[in-house]
Amino acid sequence: xxxxxGTTVFCFILWLLFTFNxxxxxxxxxxxxxxxxxxxxxxxxxxxxxxxxxxxPKKWLLFIAYLPRFFYEMAKAxxxxxxxxxxxxxxxGIVKLSPNLKNNLxxxxxxxxxxxxxxTLSVDVDDEKNLYVHWINVKPEFFExxxxxxxxxxxxxxxxxxxxxxx
Amino acid sequence: MMWEIIYILLGIGIFFNLLASVGLLRFPDVYxxxxxxxxxxxxxxxxxxxxxxxxxxxxxxxxxxxMISLAIHSFxxxxxxxxxxxxxxxxxxxxAYRSGVMPKKAVTDELGGKND
Amino acid sequence: MNVxxxxxxxxxxxxxxxxxxxxxxxxxxxxxVGLDTVNTLVIAGMILFGAxxxxxIYIDVSIVYALLSxxxxxLIAKYLEGDKL
Numbered sequence: 001x002x003x004x005x006g007t008t009v010f011c012f013i014l015w016l017l018f019t020f021n022x023x024x025x026x027x028x029x030x031x032x033x034x035x036x037x038x039x040x041x042x043x044x045x046x047x048x049x050x051x052x053x054x055x056x057p058k059k060w061l062l063f064i065a066y067l068p069r070f071f072y073e074m075a076k077a078x079x080x081x082x083x084x085x086x087x088x089x090x091x092x093g094i095v096k097l098s099p100n101l102k103n104n105l106x107x108x109x110x111x112x113x114x115x116x117x118x119x120t121l122s123v124d125v126d127d128e129k130n131l132y133v134h135w136i137n138v139k140p141e142f143f144e145x146x147x148x149x150x151x152x153x154x155x156x157x158x159x160x161x162x163x164x165x166x167x
Numbered sequence: 168m169m170w171e172i173i174y175i176l177l178g179i180g181i182f183f184n185l186l187a188s189v190g191l192l193r194f195p196d197v198y199x200x201x202x203x204x205x206x207x208x209x210x211x212x213x214x215x216x217x218x219x220x221x222x223x224x225x226x227x228x229x230x231x232x233x234m235i236s237l238a239i240h241s242f243x244x245x246x247x248x249x250x251x252x253x254x255x256x257x258x259x260x261x262x263a264y265r266s267g268v269m270p271k272k273a274v275t276d277e278l279g280g281k282n283d
Numbered sequence: 284m285n286v287x288x289x290x291x292x293x294x295x296x297x298x299x300x301x302x303x304x305x306x307x308x309x310x311x312x313x314x315x316v317g318l319d320t321v322n323t324l325v326i327a328g329m330i331l332f333g334a335x336x337x338x339x340i341y342i343d344v345s346i347v348y349a350l351l352s353x354x355x356x357x358l359i360a361k362y363l364e365g366d367k368l
Binding site: 121 | 203
């Protein structure tokens with residue numbers, strides 16, 4: 001029931017934002033929004049929110065706190081790619097990482113973050129939740145790092161952030 | 168003043184979008200092309216959508232009330248790009264690997280042998 | 284001339300360059316990468332056109348286009364993997 005209410009409120013807020021045109025909403029807009037968000041909430045309550053923990057506001061605040069750092073890494077990534085486009089220096093390879101994440105949401109956040117940050121692109125994931133990452137510039141030092149530290153070496157603190165937000 | 172900010176945002180957006188298509192031509196295989204085609208277009212589109220958001224907010228501040236919806240809707244388009252683009256890239260990379268396209272010039276391939 | 288329209292010309296230029304990759308691409312995933320890039324650039328172009336014409340409806344269309352192009356990409360990827368659709 002709580003999941004249904006959460007989804008409905010989420011849909012209703014989206015509706016209000018989409019129909020806002022500078023003036024206060026009319027009554028017919030609001031009532032149509034309530035009807036449609038109840039229908040959407042009833043259909044998609046099992047898809048959008050899978051666990052009650054996701055509703056806690058702490059997770060959302062953490063997610064917002066994560067965005068500036070993510071944007072900084074993304075800017076760095078783009079200048080890196082710009083450098084490689086212009087000079088043509090690449091040294092690609094596929095490496096295996098074991099981030100030790102438990103559920104699918106945190107793994108999705110980590111994989112998307114990896115794709116948008118310096119020189120890495122997630123290719124595949126196996127049953128034990130190991131990520132296979134295409135790395136555009138494999139450094140020779142990478143092979144000397146121990147297995148536990150490999151994940152930290154490639155994607156710095158992203159696994160910790162994903163664990164805090166998703167689990 | 169406001170126009171200068173919009174010019175700068177649009178300029179950065181153009182630079183990265185052009186870079187993405189040039190990288191698409193220059194890189195040797197699918198995976199490196201995905202690097203260029205995903206990261207640079209996402210970053211460039213962020214700046215182009217930011218220019219539209221800034222323009223909408225500015226017109227709204229100047230008294231044209233209905234322009235706030237241009238800013239809000241551009242923001243949602245930006246979120247749609249941010250969420251869908253890396254996921255699509257991941258799907259293409261996995262499909263390319265499973266359909267037997269190997270990375271060229273690779274120094275290491277730890278996924279090898281699991282191609283079933 | 285509106286600055287948004289001028290930017291749109293550059294976006295169209297990069298769409299043409301990305302289309303060259305989609306036409307040349309030696310393997311099918313190469314073509315899909317080209318098409319995916321073209322999709323993102325078209326979304327950016329639609330946002331610019333909406334801002335140039337002061338019309339919100341183009342940006343609504345771009346949101347729907349983004350979601351539909353994502354579904355298309357995932358479907359093509361699934362097809363390449365050899366799964367049943």
